[in-house]
Amino acid sequence: MKYVQYVNQAFKAAAEKVQPFVFFGQNIAAGSCLGGLSRGLGGSPGHRALNTPNVENTLVGAGFGMMLGGVSSAFFMKQQDFLLLGLDQIVNTYNAVRQHAPRASFTIVSTVVDSGFEGIQSSLNNLADFCSFARVPGYTIACKQDADSVIGNIFARPGFRLMGVSQRLFGTEIMDFGAEPLLDRDGEIFQYARGADLTVACCNLTLPQGKGLADELAGQGLSASLFGVAAAMPVDYAPILEDARRTGRLVILDDSKSANIAGQGLRAEALEQGVKTLLVKRGHSEDWYRPGAETFSVDAGAVLAGFGLK
Amino acid sequence: MAQSVLRLAREVLRLRLTMLMLNEGIKAKAFRVPIHLALGHESIAVAVAAMMQEGDQLACSHRNLHYNLARGATYAQVRDEFALMPTGLAGGRAGSMNLSNPGAGIAYTSSILGNNLAVATGLALAKKVKGETGLTIVVTGDGAMEEGTLYESLQMYATYRLPAMIIVENNGWSLATRIEERRCPIRLDQMAAALGADYVCLSGNDPEAYLAKLTTAREAALADSRAVIVEVMLSTLGDWRMPTPEFPDGKHINYHAGGTPSVCLDNGPCVRAEADDPVHVLACVHGPARVDALAAEIAGTLEARA
Numbered sequence: 001m002k003y004v005q006y007v008n009q010a011f012k013a014a015a016e017k018v019q020p021f022v023f024f025g026q027n028i029a030a031g032s033c034l035g036g037l038s039r040g041l042g043g044s045p046g047h048r049a050l051n052t053p054n055v056e057n058t059l060v061g062a063g064f065g066m067m068l069g070g071v072s073s074a075f076f077m078k079q080q081d082f083l084l085l086g087l088d089q090i091v092n093t094y095n096a097v098r099q100h101a102p103r104a105s106f107t108i109v110s111t112v113v114d115s116g117f118e119g120i121q122s123s124l125n126n127l128a129d130f131c132s133f134a135r136v137p138g139y140t141i142a143c144k145q146d147a148d149s150v151i152g153n154i155f156a157r158p159g160f161r162l163m164g165v166s167q168r169l170f171g172t173e174i175m176d177f178g179a180e181p182l183l184d185r186d187g188e189i190f191q192y193a194r195g196a197d198l199t200v201a202c203c204n205l206t207l208p209q210g211k212g213l214a215d216e217l218a219g220q221g222l223s224a225s226l227f228g229v230a231a232a233m234p235v236d237y238a239p240i241l242e243d244a245r246r247t248g249r250l251v252i253l254d255d256s257k258s259a260n261i262a263g264q265g266l267r268a269e270a271l272e273q274g275v276k277t278l279l280v281k282r283g284h285s286e287d288w289y290r291p292g293a294e295t296f297s298v299d300a301g302a303v304l305a306g307f308g309l310k
Numbered sequence: 311m312a313q314s315v316l317r318l319a320r321e322v323l324r325l326r327l328t329m330l331m332l333n334e335g336i337k338a339k340a341f342r343v344p345i346h347l348a349l350g351h352e353s354i355a356v357a358v359a360a361m362m363q364e365g366d367q368l369a370c371s372h373r374n375l376h377y378n379l380a381r382g383a384t385y386a387q388v389r390d391e392f393a394l395m396p397t398g399l400a401g402g403r404a405g406s407m408n409l410s411n412p413g414a415g416i417a418y419t420s421s422i423l424g425n426n427l428a429v430a431t432g433l434a435l436a437k438k439v440k441g442e443t444g445l446t447i448v449v450t451g452d453g454a455m456e457e458g459t460l461y462e463s464l465q466m467y468a469t470y471r472l473p474a475m476i477i478v479e480n481n482g483w484s485l486a487t488r489i490e491e492r493r494c495p496i497r498l499d500q501m502a503a504a505l506g507a508d509y510v511c512l513s514g515n516d517p518e519a520y521l522a523k524l525t526t527a528r529e530a531a532l533a534d535s536r537a538v539i540v541e542v543m544l545s546t547l548g549d550w551r552m553p554t555p556e557f558p559d560g561k562h563i564n565y566h567a568g569g570t571p572s573v574c575l576d577n578g579p580c581v582r583a584e585a586d587d588p589v590h591v592l593a594c595v596h597g598p599a600r601v602d603a604l605a606a607e608i609a610g611t612l613e614a615r616a
Binding site for chain 1: 367369403404408410412417418419420421422425427428429430431432433434435436437439440458459462463465466469470
């Protein structure tokens with residue numbers, strides 16, 4: 001099944017038990033339904049899907065207003081850039097609303113435009129920055145297992161959070177590790193493999209690259225532990241650090257364009273604990289300001305060299 | 311009717327005297343939080359509070375003191391809140407600019423210009439989704455209404471047929487700039503008409519007249535599931551003149567926040583003997599002696615409770 005189909009069904013199933021529930025956003029029930037992301041949402045009893053005007057600031061505020069009014073909702077946003085217009089609400093309104101310990105749920109699901117060639121202004125992929133402004137929980141969805149956990153358990157839970165889905169992955173087969181994760185720490189950290197030689201931690205939306213790296217290393221006779229960090233905000237990285245102390249090597253992947261990346265925090269903690277650590281991230285480039293492929297790739301040879309294994 | 315009129319008059323005086331007492335506290339540096347008094351705004355707040363029915367919800371702005379008082383908060387409750395004490399209206403957790411009171415129908419208050427306009431659309435939408443009755447009322451000013459979210463929120467009300475009342479307290483100022491100094495004129499009546507909303511203009515500071523018009527507007531908004539913009543022409547009292555080398559006779563300072571040195575509790579409840587002072591309007595309607603007697607009675611009650 002394609003990534004977007006799986007994620008769409010997961011959203012539908014997660015909201016099923018919550019009534020009333022309002023799905024809203026621009027074009028969510030029209031045309032391609034955001035490339036299939038929001039197709040069929042709102043069809044269950046007690047659910048509604050509202051196509052909205054292009055009023056992002058007010059839409060984010062409306063989600064909080066519904067929350068105060070006891071109605072759970074989710075705002076689906078075609079691309080993350082639009083969320084900039086709602087920052088006042090994410091920061092200031094949520095700071096007030098969270099004082100009331102609301103029983104309703106509000107989730108903003110934005111498509112992280114990481115597919116490239118969108119143009120100069122439409123490739124913001126810094127979910128962590130939005131979360132950081134008001135210390136809001138945020139999650140990225142990269143595979144079947146984290147979709148099951150993050151969407152299934154957190155999407156319709158009372159409270160507010162951001163969720164990012166990857167446009168690059170929309171048309172690809174959903175990555176499936178074929179079994180339950182070895183570890184699922186509250187939808188924040190997942191462990192998919194346990195190896196002896198290296199620990200790989202995948203932040204933002206780098207799980208495909210991390211899996212590719214682990215497979216490539218396996219071809220060279222090295223086994224890697226593989227972690228997915230779905231949490232955009234810094235969390236307790238103890239499971240990753242514990243594994244890295246055992247393997248003695250930690251490679252962190254983070255494809256966010258932010259200067260404020262989750263991977264940096266993990267790297268700092270690992271270095272404090274004396275773990276040999278390598279952070280693979282994007283370097284700031286003029287290429288960001290013109291249409292381009294925006295691919296994020298990991299050179300296995302460089303990783304091995306970085307650890308003196310080559 | 312007479313009792314009702316007297317009730318509203320008493321409320322206007324209670325709000326005025328409470329704010330005068332708080333002003334003395336501000337001048338004495340009793341509070342750390344920034345406080346926006348609403349001297350001159352009493353009539354609209356009292357009328358809105360009297361108009362509200364079960365299920366109605368109010369979303370206020372940084373200048374919310376008059377609505378909190380009109381919805382039942384006492385001098386001691388707001389004083390303690392401003393002092394961030396546990397005995398405050400919100401347990402000392404909100405301070406001034408975010409002071410709400412959900413139990414009294416004040417569902418949300420924002421210190422950010424125009425922010426509450428957006429949140430109010432969600433309050434109204436929640437009512438519709440849940441099949442609940444009641445009007446969503448949101449208070450803003452002639453400065454905050456310049457934000458794009460007024461335009462956005464009017465679209466939301468019209469698109470989803472949500473009843474709402476947007477109170478625009480037009481005092482002509484945004485901090486230190488008058489409307490004509492900072493922007494082009496905005497015809498709210500035409501803006502309302504363009505976006506399917508009704509428009510009502512209130513002036514004169516007569517709380518009884520305000521209540522009658524607000525009640526009619528409330529019923530129409532609920533009956534037609536539409537928004538109504540209520541523009542209230544008023545003055546924020548407490549301005550003063552501050553001598554400077556450039557202005558030896560005193561530079562005019564518009565009152566925005568904090569204590570006002572031009573107003574003193576000992577001078578009685580009337581700040582300005584003109585039509586933009588709701589207490590002066592009461593004196594014109596009921597007679598100065600009657601108003602003075604009522605004020606003395608209320609002041610005694612406030613001081614005893616304090």
